[in-house]
Amino acid sequence: MIGIKKIKAGALQFVLFIGAIIAILLMAFVMLSHSHTLFNKKTDITIDLIQATDRGMARSFEQPLEVGKVWTLPEENTLGIHTNVQRTYWGMLQKRMVVSQKGKLKFTKTGLVGHKEENRAALYLQDDNRPMVIAGDAKINGNAHLPERGIKMGNIQGYGYTKPQLVYGKKWQSRSRLPELENSTVRQLKQLTATGFRPTGNDLGLKTGAMVKNGFQQETQIIRGNVVDLENVFLTGNIMVWASQQINVHPTANLTDVVLVAPKINVADGVTGNFQALASKQIMVGRNCNLTYPTVLAVQDIRKTEGNNTPQREPSLIMETGSSISGMIVYKNENESKGYGADIKLETNAKVHGEIYCQGSLELKGSVFGSVWAQSFIALENGNVYLNHLYNGNIDAYQLPMEFGGLVLSEKPVNQVMKWLN
Template sequence: MPRGYVFPFDLHTFTDVIKRMQKQPTYLRAGALLFALLIAVIIGVMTAGLLLLLQYHRQYAAHTLRQERLQRHLASATNLLLTSEPVEGGDTVIRSLFDDGRDTVALVRRPWGVFDVGLAYAYDTRDTLANAFLMGRILTATERYALFLADEYRPLSISGKTRIHGDAFLPEAGIRKAYIENQAYASEEVIYDGAIRHSTTELPALNSAILGRLAPYLQHDDTTEWKRAAEDWYGMDASDSLAQLFANTPRLLYSRDSITIRGMPITGQVLLVADSLISVSADAVLDNVLLFAPHIRFADGFSGRLQAFARDSLVVGRGCAFAYPSVLGLVNIPKDSLIHEFQPMITIDSASVVNGLVFSHFPGSEQLLANIKLAKETTVNGQVYADGLLELRGTVKGITLCRRFTLQTPSSLYENFVLGGVMDYTRLSPHYAGSPLLNTGRQGKVLEWLDKKRNETN
């Protein structure tokens, strides 16, 4: 700027500038601050929610992985029980699957009638999974046949509508067609879908250890150990039902007199023992229980799943149904002071169905051989083992073993004669598994999952 220049000054312009500088500032309303705070709170809540959701997903993923690992370990524990033999000196084994002390399973095996109950547990630091199941044995190839008749040096005579489907182990004297009670043999072949093989003089032996654990409940000696833990049947509290989980200890009910079972559902790990008679009415509800008595009777129309063991007689009425895996058996008591005045017998009336095992173990004398009678239209889906006599007029869809056939008619008594009986292995379910009582197989199989309601709740 040249020397001597004078800056022009306008007083009005300067005054306007001063007034604009002194103008009051503009303020926001208080609601705007509240709105800002609200937005901040929402953002904070959403951020916290996302963090919590992330944490939940992490915990859920960890829980799911832990449950999947436990399920795998539980399946491994179940398979170990099915493939292993019972351990002497105890029924519980605790194992680490990978020797790391973390993945631990417990294997429990307990006897239940002619089967075993398996309890498999898989542990983690916070969770436990369990399986309870009834174990059977898968039949081997050599145990899959229609008939095994002990060789007593006499032939098997068949008449009427008798049919044998599958391999048959027969006496060396063979098999022949016969004419009995005005009925000739109605078929062409004597054996269908199978071959004839030679049998031995004795039936395949039963498992003596399993027979030994059944016999004490049919002895009336007051010194027997099981009676110390028994409850009085008639002293039991009246209730709508009686149920005992297999994961718990068994419940044993005993009566010195007879027992009549009607109405009240009895399920699970329950043993009923009587010194005289157990009578089961048609409206009784029995599931997986054990019955022991000298005499057992099932009324016409009964339906249930159980194992019943008698010493002298076991009578099944008309139209009864026993679900798989049921067992009806006569058990010999090896005691010199016990004298049998009549022939031990299992009688199954017409139109009844047994899914499982019917057996007699009662060698006795020739005059008192135990007898199993299967009436017309009676069906056994499974196995029949007669260590004595078998009168077969019904159908066995499975395997029949007997020492001797018998046939009682109004006019005569025939031995090793079958009139109208059917023995058909080809109609046995491929999923059928037997009892270790018959020393069947070595590979175990789950017959039934137990304590279902408990497992579903857990």
């Protein structure tokens, strides 16, 4: 007869405990394996969404998108990803937002876009039935569109042109009007600088030392007042500063991607950052400023002139010596009676890495590494006025990178992302 041996209850509890631990470990392993598989699938879908947004942005360049309308990409694969592109504006720059979605997963990219010119010309000078005159230490390095009467050497205050070539590039004949900016860009600039314009968005109180960052998928934050002083503030992103009279930017202000709108905008000496400054009367940039890409300085001149103004009238846009901007400078004025003053003035050692579009007179003593479109040049020396003279200024199209995205003209398409926005 086999005897019955009793097992202590503590041993059974230990066995059950070990079994429970093993079961938990097995369940954890199964859940980890399942989570890892889901994570890999989610990662793959996210990569597909990112690639779809890039593809959507590139394909949108081929479409005549209307402002504010949403364009849906035709289904091009079996991944089940739907991609939409919307065209709007931030300041006077075109903004495109691309959204790709699959199920509950969504990826969004927003960027400022412009035109990349492969065969960039250095100069387009409107034909006003008079020749262009080049004098002093001036130089045009690149192709140039010039009046029918061409270009010739001149002399100002005893400083004649001494270089062996007048233009270091090909020469073509220009027309009696400048190439037009894209219509929607022109409308946008006019709307923002109009007397009755008032921005919409969440009002933001301005405090000394404020640090505000607002994403471009959020509602625009507005700082407004009669005279706004930007001092000891850090502003980044989807923020507009609007003043009924004037905006003053001090060197202690740190601005990134912000839009400034006022009749007069004064940028003090030593300011750094990148922003859009849009004015209806005047923009003044002080000495030794460093405004990075894609900065925009634009004046839609609403001032009326009567008869022939004196040559001493103040320019609408001034860059003082030592300052540098990487981006675009624009002066627009449909008024035919402008007098003999400069509308844009770049002082000696002022530098523009980008483009100048001047629907008026340009006094260029500094350097433009890129392209210039101008109705005329002007030189004001010792009380004398020299019409259509380029004196000591430098225009060099070859110094600008080919990837530079700039102004969109009416006959040129958008084809380059200037900057991705957060």
